[in-house]
Amino acid sequence: MAKEALIAFIQSNIPVWGSALTNIIDHFDKRTIKKNEFFLKEGQISNDYFFLEEGCMRAFTHDPDGNEVTTFFYARNRYVFEVSSLFMQTVSTENIQAITDCHGYSITFETLNKLFHSSPEFREFGRMMLVKSFAVFKQRTLELINKSAEERYENLINTDREIFKYAQLKHIASYLGITDTSLSRIRREYVKK
Amino acid sequence: MAKEALIAFIQSNIPVWGSALTNIIDHFDKRTIKKNEFFLKEGQISNDYFFLEEGCMRAFTHDPDGNEVTTFFYARNRYVFEVSSLFMQTVSTENIQAITDCHGYSITFETLNKLFHSSPEFREFGRMMLVKSFAVFKQRTLELINKSAEERYENLINTDREIFKYAQLKHIASYLGITDTSLSRIRREYVKK
DNA sequence: CAGACGACCTGCCAAATGGCAAGAAATAAC
């Protein structure tokens, strides 16, 4: 089975080879999620831990007025999971939807736990995923506080250009914490530069 | 040794009793942090995992212009740690400072890891701390996007009134993502209600 | 092809927030 991307990703996070590595990746199943399909729907309890090899996904929830708010974009070579719903097995308030056809490798919560108990290396990997995701989130929160909407836009387009190919602008807008109107104006100014 | 608060906190997060519990809490040392002392300073590598039984702490960093930005407030009965610096053993960009005299229980990174390996219960507890902290942070990020500054203020004063007793308003302002000027105006309006 | 729909842009005005500077109030220093 060809899981090179998964192997490379794991090894870029923790040092592991040989049978310990084989043992880990054998527990992952290849999985395809078609465009517009949901990886997780609000109201459900998340059951999957998913490495996204190729494609793009969007996480969103609803504010008190019922509007969609994009909370995250996932690009290729990233780990996809909703931390509360998966690890606390609670009902999700978030949706995660494929915005392109997606390919990757999946492991269920049950298998994940078995592997946590049997493999110290995978345990370390799991902790690393949590920690890194958390760090990325802190970074984003900080940007919402001390950067302008325009800077956040420039930042996103520079680091995640891929997202702009597939995501709708109104979804990018709510991710940036502004309305589609403001994003449109920011883009007009940005083009001039 | 009287560690009731710590025991109660651990048990409110995971089911554990008897020798497994004793084993865990025996690894914690009582620790006091005086007002204005730093639990963590930027430039350092964090080495402590701290349960705050009594007191108040503030996390802050600096934006590119050198201004302080408050990233978090910790009140009593909370776990205090900086995820990236502690778990990835990287140089911290964040400061965590006591804003009152603080009392609690501390464990070093080394001991923490030993305990992770030897105690499945503590492992689960550690994961739970990560997951819950992450969830709280996601909630906060969402508020920055879909709530007004005034709503965020009301929310904070309702859930963490204790913080207002000790923290400076300019620190609260940067935590809320606004200037002290705006916070002052919001407070003026809020009092009228 | 015609019509319907959704995504995006734009103009107008209103509301929220920031920047700056001065003053009032609280706190610390001597």
Place this chain on the structure above:
DNA sequence: GTTATTTCTTGCCATTTGGCAGGTCGTCTG
């Protein structure tokens, strides 16, 4: 107790962002 320092508030005006409504463009459907 007086002075010095810091914190907080306020007024004035500029800038950013939002709300709304209308217009364009492309896509889908029949």
